[in-house]
Amino acid sequence: MSWIDFSGDAFLVAFLLYCLSFIAYMIAVGGKRWSNRNPEGHTARWGKIAFVTAVVGWVAHLTFFTTRWIGSGHIPTSNMYEFMTFLTMAIMLAFIVVYFIYRNTLLGAFTMPLVIIIAAYASVFPSEVQPLIPALNSIWLRIHVTTAALGEAFFAVGFAAALIQLIRVVDFTSEEKAARRARRWTEISLVIIIMIVGFLVAVFAFRGAGYEAKFSQQVSVENDDGTSYTKTREVTYSLPPIVSPYKSEVVAVQSFLGMDEALFEAPSWMNGSNAGRKLNTVIWSIITGLIIYALMRLIARKPLIAVIHPHLTDIDAEDLEEISYRAIAIGFPIFTLGALIFAMIWAQIAWSRFWGWDPKEVWALVTWLFYSAYLHLRLSRGWQGTRSAWLAVIGFLVVMFTLVGVNLILSGLHSYAGV
Template structure:
């Protein structure tokens, strides 16, 4: 079918606008992180008056001022609002690309990375919704912006029909499952990285790193976040590998052929399985397990970029010009 160039152009403009708004959201989250006050003392107790008004415990009869919302909290709320606008523009760019090409918009690396980043942001909005975890956006948005920049420059491909090998109903099923799991793995990888930094800061409490880490959630909360997101993404990723094998049998007459993409996908799945096993094993639950989780995310990135762009195989559908 012919390509609607007008819709394709609007898709590109929506993508560029989303990137700019994501950048603004990152600035707000960094400002929130910098404005977070590290509390070292307990708050002054406040009692209630007979009428129900707040009364300061150290000054009986004096009505206490209602607590004002901190600057960091206001910046964080603004950041979330801006982030939602960016995500809407982001999703809009994918919908317009799909309408312009009359197909599902994940037929090349540009589109796949775009979808994966959108899923990562959506997953972050769900798991980082509590104010205590919101400061993590100052770190989680950095890899998203890097990936989107690479997608919009190095990986960009004009709107066009997919190659014949991808003209299958398995394309939206297989790729959507893999992109969802990869987007959630992004959140997990960031959480494990920050967890390791938090542990390092605990051992050296008087360093500049420790002063920065004090603004982050507790190290154990970061570890739990990494574990829970991986638990969600791991079976999805495994299902994506299985669905890919079924598609391979329909397209190439075999379920598995140790193609480079298949091989590294299996390796990444094994690494994440090892992480979940280590997370439940005494002596491996903290530092070692976190390193394994990071290794799994590195393997996922290696599979996405190096295998698609450098290694030749049956999955070489990067769509690069």
């Protein structure tokens, strides 16, 4: 067995252990209501089992990272599959660090689903080892990407704690406008997460069914001397085409529910790499996510936050805010080093300039400015409670857009990350 094959098995073991850890956390949080004799002891026992399982999963994940590095000959952070698996491992490391500081079992119950979703998201991308392009063959790549991802990992833990806080403080007794608005937006936050799950369900379901659609697309290619020419390339979809690539023709489309052709064409301003296919995937994620949410609401017969809220009543909301703030405060200087300072050093070496207004660079700066504002408003302006929690939630959405959304709408020097 090669190192690459062994690394793939180690990642599968890590993923399964993360799932088991999440189940144990659910038992720790939800099962205490049925443990009449010693509910606190029940939570502590199952919380410990869940945490140990998560740590063992992280060790397996670290084994994946190390063996893939050995097998490929370069640090496995050069494409979306490798970066997302590293980000998952970094989030687990951030969670372990924060857990040892605060010992909060509930934090694991919300962090583990995020870890599982991102790990599953990584599995959507091709996992084959790809040769490094010259710009990526630098030690500064290793330093830049790993530190930026570690900073984002602490932002993810801060997001999880903030989301718990928002659900914890929801007021179901009041019908005032502010209370209804808080309930509505907190529920929408959960719907967005479910849409990400919907993306995974849709992709793996149609892949399992062997679905495929192909288009022939005209693309413009620019030469080094500034001249350009048009060439034809084939774009393959693994989901039924609601939207086709810009300036494309159908090669072959499998029929699905009578859908033999795309409903509309991707707009021209979406010039990111494979923008049409990605937009199609986003639409399917929304559709599938809404279907899953509707089924969950049908089963629960009430908003999802109303299902979760009773399990959080004995948690101090101020403690959750403190956890969120500390996680972001730890992640911010790490992100500053990785996403800005080390990134500019690498840009100077790779492209002979520190800053070039590339879309990824711009959105990394937007992310940094957002969290700078978060820290300023919380420390200097007294933005605490739900206001700081919402900033933590929105901030992580900005992070995810920087990682994924920029490749959909914009093109630039970081387009290789979407391959």
